[in-house]
Amino acid sequence: MKIGIEHIAIYAKDTKKLSDWYKNLFDGEIVYDNKKGTYFVAFSDKSMIEFCTADSENVPTALTVPGIRHIAFSVEPDEFDALVKKVTETGAEILKDAVVNEKGIGTMFFRDIEGNILHLISRKTPLV
CATH class of the missing domain: 3.30.720.110 (Signal recognition particle alu RNA binding heterodimer, srp9/1)
Known part of the structure; x- marks a missing residue:
């Protein structure tokens, strides 16, 4: 069995701005845009991040608290x-x-x- 992580998802207030930031910083490519605020950015190793619209602000956490x-x-x-x-x-x-x-x-x-x-x-x- 061949298993891998295809993508992770990040919920964001401004998915366009955030997906562009990742695309530009990591030389990614937007490979999906549903025209409703969902984007997939792919990287050179074929991994992806999905950006979805959040309904609240992100509350940044400390680096060492439990969870992902x-x-x-x-x-x-x-x-x-x-x-x-x-x-x-x-x-x-x-x-x-x-x-x-x-x-x-x-x-x-x-x-x-x-x-x-x-x-x-x-x-x-x-x-x-």
């Missing part, structure tokens, strides 16, 4: 610094500064424009 807490985006080691710079230039709230540890694993935590937590990760050797 972040989306991790993988980036090649030689592209990590450039993407960190791109994130910083968006004015995103940085939760944990970009670091590369002694094993060469680069990480950074930040919020998107609606307060959702994102994680950049760069591994010289993938876990799988």
Whole structure:
């Protein structure tokens, strides 16, 4: 059996603005627009995020409270610094500064424009 995660969904106040933000930051492509506020953004590995219209404001949570807490985006080691710079230039709230540890694993935590937590990760050797 071949199982994978096709997409996750983010409910947002402004789905167009948020989906464009992800598309531009991560070089994605809008592959679905129902003309009613639902968008799918696809990334180079064929994973997707669905953006749906929320009926209330997002209440940002702390990084370590229980529940699903972040989306991790993988980036090649030689592209990590450039993407960190791109994130910083968006004015995103940085939760944990970009670091590369002694094993060469680069990480950074930040919020998107609606307060959702994102994680950049760069591994010289993938876990799988």
